[in-house]
Amino acid sequence: MAGAAGEVLIVTGMSGAGRTTAANALEDMGWYVVDNLPPQMLRPLLEISEAAAGALPKVAAVVDVRGRDLFGALPAVTQALRGGRPLRVLFLDASDDVLVRRFESVRRPHPLQDDGTLLDGIHRERERLSAIREGADVILDTSSLNIHQLATRVTDLFREEGDARHTLTVMSFGFKYGLPTDVDLVADMRFLPNPFWIPELKAHTGEEPQVRDYVLSQQGALEFIDTYARALRPVLEGYQRENKQHSVVAVGCTGGKHRSVVTALELARRLSSVPGVAVRVKHRDLGRE
Known part of the structure; x- marks a missing residue:
């Protein structure tokens, strides 16, 4: 499953499922990666990359619920962009118990936790992401993967045919x-x-x-x-x-x-x-x- 020249990849999914690891793996392969991008900024980003005359042939944007209210525009923006450059959506997921363990290990709250529990935040996020998950091109469950295995899977999915690993x-x-x-x-x-x-x-x-x-x-x-x-x-x-x-x-x-x-x-x-x-x-x- 190789990335084509000029391809756009939206990386999204559950908090704690490995978006940062995936973004790092893509960057190591030469993708231009932007983290925590509001969906409304996707079109200007692509316009800038096209004006760069080939300097940014492959662009990946990490878009997630950290964008709060802005995040809700992602499905509509993605649909509008699909008629232009080749675009795919990578959705990273993991089971609830794995996500809880990962958040507890780093001692950080879930971005949608507010005054509730970790599970409350996870459930709110699942609800908010359900439509995006259904429309994703690639769904990757990271429950049983460590960071090295996840990076390898992302490399396998998005490297060019014949590229050296x-x-x-x-x-x-x-x-x-x-x-x-x-x-x-x-x-x-x-x-x-x-x-x-x-x-x-x-x-x-x-x-x-x-x-x-x-x-x-x-x-x-x-x-x-x-x-x-x-x-x-x-x-x-x-x-x-x-x-x-x-x-x-x-x-x-x-x-x-x-x-x-x-x-x-x-x-x-x-x-x-x-x-x-x-x-x-x-x-x-x-x-x-």
Whole structure:
């Protein structure tokens, strides 16, 4: 169920059912998300996005009972907008007991609770949302979902066909310049002979074929790269299941010029075949003296 270019998505539903988590997941996929928007502001928002000449191709608006009396206009506004750009309504729901537990865990009142109980507020909201729920394009019950599972479901529903679910950066670096701080996993290639000490290779880098051939010909090099790539495949698949959007695998050698560069490129080539993963390579210290 992929989102089309120029699509508009209205995110609504029960308070406590996961609207914020859904909005964050959409934003991570490149949607322009506006939270707590009065329904009357939907048309001006779309006019602004159309005037942006493609800068805002996909717009999501979170509309809910926090808008109080303004919220009642949502069904009529939605119906009026359906004749223009592609528009869908995502309705998030959950059982009463789950919603009560969620509100109690954060110690916040329900927006329609007033002087009553949490259940009073939930029942008022259900009544007010009944017509909107009936007209929704997608109804998602989040009762049994944690925030990571909900984000994954939203990603599955609204990502473009072929979009990567996870972006992996394979980074080469030099230990003498310090460990990178923003990485998930680190590999050390200093167990291989250093091309720095080979006069005809010293001035070249791991991006060049003569250095690549030398490094990969060393005992244990290909075995390590192949084994490490196989070990990373289930990790990347698990990251997707847990809706982890980005990860960095760092590969180090002494100066970040030869062995780590070759290994990073070889790992990236092997891991680019993992479904749902977009792989990019970054050489942090290449070019430093």
